[in-house]
Amino acid sequence: MSNEIARKLYSQEFKRNPYPILHELLEQGPIVRSKFPFLGNVWMVSSHAAVNEMLKDRKRFVRDPASLGKKQKGYFPFWMPRSLRVMASGMILRDEPDHRRLRILVEQAFARRSLELIQPRIEEMADELIAEMQEKHRSTGKPVDFMAEYAQRFPIAVIAELLGLPEADRPKFAFWAEKFAIEPNLIGFLKLVPSIGKIEKYLRSQIQLCRNSPRPGLMTELVQAETEGQRLTEDELVAMAVLLLFAGFLTTTHLIGNGMLELFRHPDQRERLLRDDSLMESAINEILRYTSPVQFTKPMRAAEAMNFYGVELKKGEILMAVLAAANVDPTVFENPDQFDISRKPNPHIAFGAGIHVCLGMKLAKLEARVSFQKLWSQLKNLELAVAPEEIQWSRQKGVRGPQSLPIRFEIVSSN
Ligand code: HEM
Incomplete structure (x- = not known):
């Protein structure tokens, strides 16, 4: 079934009930060969131990094909459209030392103390x-569609505010993010x-505006880093802004959407949480584990020939960490x-895990905490307006969350 795995992982059936397919994958061993559209042959790394080891070992595993000593400069070959090559200069697709140079510029903004402010x-x-x-x-x-009216709009509002992008532009980001729900082929x-x-x-036009008249927000700080210290190029600045906008958007949308859905589906757990707010941190961790909003990481490449968990890997072969499988590994x-x-x-x-561990995890958890606390306390008699089996799941590849989530609650008179 290994060649079937990639197809299954993309199916609606999997999104509805991922556990049987994830266990099927885990039972085949910690590393299994599969064929992915566009990428071709891919080793799927699924056990908790193997996923951790691969993501943390930056000597034996790299992101950027350019790190393999090939002639290719950058993530995509020269014949790919320039705009794609610009986006691929973001830190998520880079290795050290460039990755560190870029990440250090934004780390402070996502630290606990900045978030408290x-x-x-x-x-x-x-x-x-x-x-x-x-x-x-x-x-x-x-009924109101919770995904459209809240779970999508909230993370966009937060990240746009953090970057210092105009409020009026927020709907554009949602529209562009939808476009990323592509079919996985060339x-x-x-x-x-x-x-x-x-x-x-x-x-690029926002960068120019920030250069001409600096405004509060991370975008202006990055523009200043570009001009003063030449610590990043304008292309890298564009790639960083795109990465922050989109890495912080649908992921958190799905954390909040999945969280609400699981709390609707498990009334006993919901009651416990609503009675005892000290469970919030562990509840959010469990929602993250149980639903894995990001199902697998960006591809890694073997930096050398090696034996990895019993499999002979050739230099350059592609591997993918299946986070969703590692999160249900019964040995852990x-x-x-x-x-x-x-x-x-x-x-x-x-x-x-490793150098690419999520930059925005504290922000994502904060957004989830604020949302769950406010939604369950402000919306009285909150309930799902459809049966859970009727929920349509997002078509987006590699992420898991509902496409829409109709809810209803007590209508309070406006006067
Ligand atoms: C529940 C919400 C989120 C989840 C599940 C999530 C998950 C992840 C995962 C799995 C990675 C590693 C990807 C890889 O190795 O290929 C990652 C990286 C990243 N995430 Fe998140 N993320 C979330 C929210 C956010 C937020 C709110 C931001 C804020 C802007 C953010 C920014 C980033 C960035 C910039 C990276 C790349 C880090 C690097 O390459 O050093 N994420 N995230």
């Missing part, structure tokens, strides 16, 4: 969106190019398919 504004934005949802439910009398990939071109043009997690908000310990790997 913006928490009041994040809470305000959540309140605004909840009030809008209430108004919409009151005026239409119909044609689908090339269809992306016009949207990427538009994003690039927009961001007891009753892995059970949703338990007080699970301890919970060494999930939903944010990846």
Whole structure:
């Protein structure tokens, strides 16, 4: 079935109930060969131990094909459209030392202390969106789509604010992110190019505006790093802004959407959480483990020939860490398919590991905490308006979350 795995991992059936397929993969061994559209042969690394080892070993595994000593400069070959090559200069596709040079420029903004400063504004934005949802439910009398009205809009609002991008532009980001829901083949990939071109043009104009008149936000700080210290090129700046915008958007949308869905599906766990807020941190970790909003990492490459968990790898071969499988590995997690908000310990790997471990994990957890606390306390008698089996899942590849989540709650009179 190994060649079948890639197809299965992309299916709606898998999104609805991933556990049987993930266990099927794990039972085949920690590293299994499969064929992926566009990438070709890929080794899927699935056990918790092998995934951790691969992501943390930057000597034997690299991201950038250019690190393999080939002639190719950069992630994509020279004949690929320039806009794609610009986007690929982001740190998520780079190895050391370039990765560190870039990551250090933004790390401070995502540290706990910086987030504490913006928490009041994040809470305000959540309140605004909840009030809008209430108004919409009151005026239409119909269920509200939680994904469209809150889970998508909230992370965009937060990341746009952090970058210092104009509020009026937020709907554009959502529109562009939709375009990333491509078919996983070369044609689908090339269809992306016009949207990427538009994003690039927009961001270059924002960079120019920040240069002319600096404004609060990370974008201006990065522009200053570019001009003063020449610590990053303009292409790298564009790639960083795209990475932050999109890495921080649909991932968090799905964490919040999946979290709400699992809390609807598990009323006993929900009651425990609503009674005892000290369970919030472990509940969010369990939502991350149980639903793996990011299902697998960007591809890695073997930097040398080696034997890895019993498999002979050739230099340059492609590997993919299946985080969703590692997160249900029965050798690490007891009753892995059970949703338990007080699970301890919970060494999930939903944010990846090693040098590319998620930069925004504290922000994502903060957004989830603020959302769950406010939604369950402000929306009385909150419930799902459809049966869980009727939920449509996002078509986006490699991420898992509902496409829409109709909800209803008590309508409070506006006066
Ligand atoms: C629940 C929400 C999130 C999840 C599950 C998630 C997951 C991940 C994972 C698995 C990686 C590693 C990818 C790889 O190795 O290929 C990653 C990297 C990254 N994430 Fe997140 N992420 C989330 C939210 C965010 C947020 C809010 C931001 C903020 C902007 C963010 C920014 C990044 C960046 C910049 C990287 C690349 C880091 C690097 O290459 O050094 N993420 N994330």
